[in-house]
Amino acid sequence: MKKVGVAILGLGVVGGGVYEILTEKREYFKKTQGLDITVETVLEKNVERALSRGVSKATIAANIEEVVSNPNVDIVIEVMGGTEPAKSFVLKALMSGKSVVTSNKELFAKHWSELEEEAKKMNVALMFEASCVGGVPIIRVLQDGMQANRIKSIKGIINGTTNYILTKMAENGADYDTALKEAQKLGYAEFDPTADVEGFDATYKISILSSLAFNSKVCIENVYREGISGIDKDDIAYGKSMGYTLKLLGIGKQSEEGIDVRVHPTFIKNEDPLASVSDSFNAVHLVGDSVGEIMLYGRGAGSLPTGSAIVSDVIFAAKHSENYYTPFKNNVKGNKATKFVSDFVSKYYVRMLVKDDAGVLAKISGQFAKGDISIKEVKQMSSEENLAEIVVITHPALESAMQKTIEKIVSLKEVVAVKGFIRIEE
Amino acid sequence: MKKVGVAILGLGVVGGGVYEILTEKREYFKKTQGLDITVETVLEKNVERALSRGVSKATIAANIEEVVSNPNVDIVIEVMGGTEPAKSFVLKALMSGKSVVTSNKELFAKHWSELEEEAKKMNVALMFEASCVGGVPIIRVLQDGMQANRIKSIKGIINGTTNYILTKMAENGADYDTALKEAQKLGYAEFDPTADVEGFDATYKISILSSLAFNSKVCIENVYREGISGIDKDDIAYGKSMGYTLKLLGIGKQSEEGIDVRVHPTFIKNEDPLASVSDSFNAVHLVGDSVGEIMLYGRGAGSLPTGSAIVSDVIFAAKHSENYYTPFKNNVKGNKATKFVSDFVSKYYVRMLVKDDAGVLAKISGQFAKGDISIKEVKQMSSEENLAEIVVITHPALESAMQKTIEKIVSLKEVVAVKGFIRIEE
Numbered sequence: 017m018k019k020v021g022v023a024i025l026g027l028g029v030v031g032g033g034v035y036e037i038l039t040e041k042r043e044y045f046k047k048t049q050g051l052d053i054t055v056e057t058v059l060e061k062n063v064e065r066a067l068s069r070g071v072s073k074a075t076i077a078a079n080i081e082e083v084v085s086n087p088n089v090d091i092v093i094e095v096m097g098g099t100e101p102a103k104s105f106v107l108k109a110l111m112s113g114k115s116v117v118t119s120n121k122e123l124f125a126k127h128w129s130e131l132e133e134e135a136k137k138m139n140v141a142l143m144f145e146a147s148c149v150g151g152v153p154i155i156r157v158l159q160d161g162m163q164a165n166r167i168k169s170i171k172g173i174i175n176g177t178t179n180y181i182l183t184k185m186a187e188n189g190a191d192y193d194t195a196l197k198e199a200q201k202l203g204y205a206e207f208d209p210t211a212d213v214e215g216f217d218a219t220y221k222i223s224i225l226s227s228l229a230f231n232s233k234v235c236i237e238n239v240y241r242e243g244i245s246g247i248d249k250d251d252i253a254y255g256k257s258m259g260y261t262l263k264l265l266g267i268g269k270q271s272e273e274g275i276d277v278r279v280h281p282t283f284i285k286n287e288d289p290l291a292s293v294s295d296s297f298n299a300v301h302l303v304g305d306s307v308g309e310i311m312l313y314g315r316g317a318g319s320l321p322t323g324s325a326i327v328s329d330v331i332f333a334a335k336h337s338e339n340y341y342t343p344f345k346n347n348v349k350g351n352k353a354t355k356f357v358s359d360f361v362s363k364y365y366v367r368m369l370v371k372d373d374a375g376v377l378a379k380i381s382g383q384f385a386k387g388d389i390s391i392k393e394v395k396q397m398s399s400e401e402n403l404a405e406i407v408v409i410t411h412p413a414l415e416s417a418m419q420k421t422i423e424k425i426v427s428l429k430e431v432v433a434v435k436g437f438i439r440i441e442e
Numbered sequence: 443m444k445k446v447g448v449a450i451l452g453l454g455v456v457g458g459g460v461y462e463i464l465t466e467k468r469e470y471f472k473k474t475q476g477l478d479i480t481v482e483t484v485l486e487k488n489v490e491r492a493l494s495r496g497v498s499k500a501t502i503a504a505n506i507e508e509v510v511s512n513p514n515v516d517i518v519i520e521v522m523g524g525t526e527p528a529k530s531f532v533l534k535a536l537m538s539g540k541s542v543v544t545s546n547k548e549l550f551a552k553h554w555s556e557l558e559e560e561a562k563k564m565n566v567a568l569m570f571e572a573s574c575v576g577g578v579p580i581i582r583v584l585q586d587g588m589q590a591n592r593i594k595s596i597k598g599i600i601n602g603t604t605n606y607i608l609t610k611m612a613e614n615g616a617d618y619d620t621a622l623k624e625a626q627k628l629g630y631a632e633f634d635p636t637a638d639v640e641g642f643d644a645t646y647k648i649s650i651l652s653s654l655a656f657n658s659k660v661c662i663e664n665v666y667r668e669g670i671s672g673i674d675k676d677d678i679a680y681g682k683s684m685g686y687t688l689k690l691l692g693i694g695k696q697s698e699e700g701i702d703v704r705v706h707p708t709f710i711k712n713e714d715p716l717a718s719v720s721d722s723f724n725a726v727h728l729v730g731d732s733v734g735e736i737m738l739y740g741r742g743a744g745s746l747p748t749g750s751a752i753v754s755d756v757i758f759a760a761k762h763s764e765n766y767y768t769p770f771k772n773n774v775k776g777n778k779a780t781k782f783v784s785d786f787v788s789k790y791y792v793r794m795l796v797k798d799d800a801g802v803l804a805k806i807s808g809q810f811a812k813g814d815i816s817i818k819e820v821k822q823m824s825s826e827e828n829l830a831e832i833v834v835i836t837h838p839a840l841e842s843a844m845q846k847t848i849e850k851i852v853s854l855k856e857v858v859a860v861k862g863f864i865r866i867e868e
Contacts, residue, residue, distance in 0.1 A: 033732075037590050037732055041590070041592075044592065045589075047657070048589070048657045049589060145587075151730075151732070151733035151734065151736065152736060153583050153586070153587025153588070156582060156583065156586050156587045157579050157582065157583065157587070160579070160582050160586065160754065160758055161571075161579025161582045161583075161751075161754055162579070162750070162754070163471075163474070163475060163753065163754050163757045163758075164463050164467070164749065164750040164751075164752075164753035164754050164757070165750055166467075166470065231473070231474045289718070289739065292715070292718065304577075304750065306459075306463055306577070306746040306747065306749060306750040306753075307577035307740065307741065307746070307747045307750040307751075308577065308740065308741045308744075308746070308747055309739075309740060309741070310577065310578060310738070310739065310740035310741075311737075311738070311739040311740065312736070312737070312738055312739075313715065313735075313736065313737040313738075313739070314733065314734065314735060314736040314737065315733065315734045315735070315736075318734075320732040320733070320734075321732065321733045321734055323590065323732060324588070324590040324591055324730065324732040324733040325587075325590075325733075326590075327589070327590035327732075328586065328587055328588070328589050328590050331589045331590070332586055332589075335764055336762055336764055337763060337764065338761055338762055338763065
């Protein structure tokens with residue numbers, strides 16, 4: 017039976033899950049995979065934490081050098097998060113001829129090319145299933161299940177924290193701050209929630225996923241990013257009444273105009289299969305030119321779901337001698353070789369607070385017309401005294417034209433404020 | 443660049459899709475996969491059909507011997523369907539040292555072990571992604587994305603024809619015959635629809651999928667099978683009003699009691715993610731002990747979606763030198779090595795036409811009680827004159843106890859008939 021020795025860097029939530037799966041299922045993997053996988057060493061500063069997970073003192077390494085020089089270690093699992101020292105540790109492991117399995121989306125989105133170059137040089141595996149959408153094997157599907165396709169689009173709910181917050185805002189009419197606090201209390205959101213709520217986490221993931229989908233490196237600099245912290249619960253309610261559900265989507269599209277990748281709050285039709293993905297669940301919807309629509313749904317985070325993805329990579333790396341290296345030039349910041357759309361096209365939802373005068377709607381409509389933006393639907397609701405709210409849904413328009421039009425609308429004396437501005441995908 | 447020569451056996455709907463993808467995307471695969479894949483030869487009796495797809499006369503083989511003796515052929519794609527001559531052809535290909543990619547679920551469900559033995563002997567690949575759920579990479583996910591898990595259950599809408607029929611019956615209140623005729627007119631159902639509507643096709647697929655999921659061979663003899671031809675539109679409507687959607691499900695469960703695999707019409711909750719999978723779409727829902735819930739959704743059939751799965755297997759086989767052989771003993775009919783449940787547990791929906799007498803409900807309830815079956819919900823509706831309809835929803839009960847109770851209920855003089863009997867999964 018093939019013996020596989022692994023090292024785990026970091027015994028936090030995910031590292032703990034990996035350790036649990038590998039130790040509890042050693043016999044199971046012998047039987048089902050023909051592999052004897054053993055945890056040879058772990059690197060964890062917090063010795064108490066390591067011991068409390070059942071790791072013996074002798075298994076805890078003093079430093080990264082001890083890990084990468086251990087001849088019994090074939091695969092190094094990096095689950096520390098952050099870019100440093102994770103990056104140096106991963107590079108050391110690769111340079112020592114160890115294969116690496118990581119869940120680190122930030123590291124990967126920022127330094128993929130550098131890591132891959134080293135892995136290629138040493139002919140070892142560099143695997144990252146757990147970096148995107150936790151337990152859902154989306155990377156495997158993109159690499160080994162969709163090769164026959166030119167992928168036209170990828171759309172995903174790829175951040176559980178924001179999906180939880182938006183679900184609570186929609187279900188309970190909670191405002192953003194209340195929903196965030198609830199998410200923090202339940203451990204779905206960090207004390208500093210910036211990475212999640214401002215869309216950085218989703219940006220890392222859609223950068224990785226759309227690179228694979230489009231066979232072209234999509235750097236995080238190529239991704240338009242907007243988070244959910246500015247979302248008003250009223251827009252969620254108005255959208256709902258007009259047939260839309262609000263989600264923070266990672267969106268990647270490829271057409272003759274180029275590649276278009278973004279992260280922003282997005283209204284989707286209530287009937288869209290992504291609309292019913294609630295709480296901390298994740299889902300990714302793909303369209304391939306041969307296969308048509310495909311959707312994958314599951315847990316995007318958590319100790320055991322992410323552990324499942326890590327262990328899946330460990331087993332894959334142990335079973336195959338051929339390693340995966342991406343076929344695209346992925347080392348250029350700004351990425352001149354790839355054509356990106358300079359200005360994307362979307363439909364829009366705009367909510368304006370206006371003075372309740374006759375003719376205000378005509379003035380606003382006029383501005384949309386001047387911007388060459390066709391209106392699909394208008395809804396007017398009286399608000400406080402002498403004020404009204406107007407919601408406009410547009411047909412597809414250029415983002416730049418839309419931004420200019422909004423500027424002009426804001427400057428109208430009848431318009432108090434543009435209160436809501438949300439892109440629509442349908 | 444690695445050259446890969448393929449042969450296609452059968453240029454019907456799926457074979458045509460495979461030919462189209464491989465010829466149109468030859469340059470794309472060179473660029474993205476580093477493989478130069480060429481169709482070296484095809485075997486198709488209907489020469490006209492082959493020519494009409496753009497195949498040159500010189501490419502058409504005279505017989506299987508010519509195909510398997512062609513030194514330029516590395517991989518043989520079998521998309522003929524049926525067990526013979528497909529089985530002989532696949533065996534000849536394997537014996538000649540060719541890898542085989544097949545979409546043939548019937549062949550695979552019935553003769554997997556024999557084929558695998560030959561593949562193992564010759565150390566070639568035997569791949570079958572396209573045999574289950576068309577373009578959805580469920581086999582890849584089970585083999586390479588869920589290895590860390592003990593899978594507890596697999597539930598799937600794995601036959602598009604029946605899902606289309608049931609969707610139309612639910613949406614339009616159409617009866618079975620009308621919906622079937624519509625499906626036939628649109629090409630979703632065959633002229634002889636038996637394989638689909640009686641659940642044979644779904645049985646082949648769930649036999650393959652649950653074998654992989656549970657690491658134990660599940661023969662088709664181990665699968666309880668019941669089709670949809672006896673479904674009354676009234677039961678769909680009553681179910682709907684009680685919160686249930688009717689689907690033909692393939693179900694596999696593994697617990698300490700053993701393995702339980704079935705295909706039958708099933709009520710699921712309207713909120714179940716599988717309930718919104720309509721028309722000819724397919725979906726598979728899995729529960730793993732580490733990853734929790736996962737669902738995959740997409741096209742289960744059709745020329746290009748199935749072609750996508752075939753080509754995906756071709757690329758995988760070409761890129762990897764290690765082949766997959768199943769770790770379970772899969773050669774025993776009846777399969778004594780694996781523990782199967784002798785009597786499964788389910789919830790039930792029962793609709794009875796009864797005489798509208800006082801006391802009839804008491805009598806019926808009495809029979810359920812005697813059978814040790816606990817009732818969850820009862821609904822009584824007046825029907826024609828002097829007759830009433832009673833619908834009973836039960837708590838979980840043994841199938842054998844339920845069958846005995848139904849027998850007793852039928853024999854009650856107050857009961858005209860048991861009109862509907864449908865299992866519930868929630």
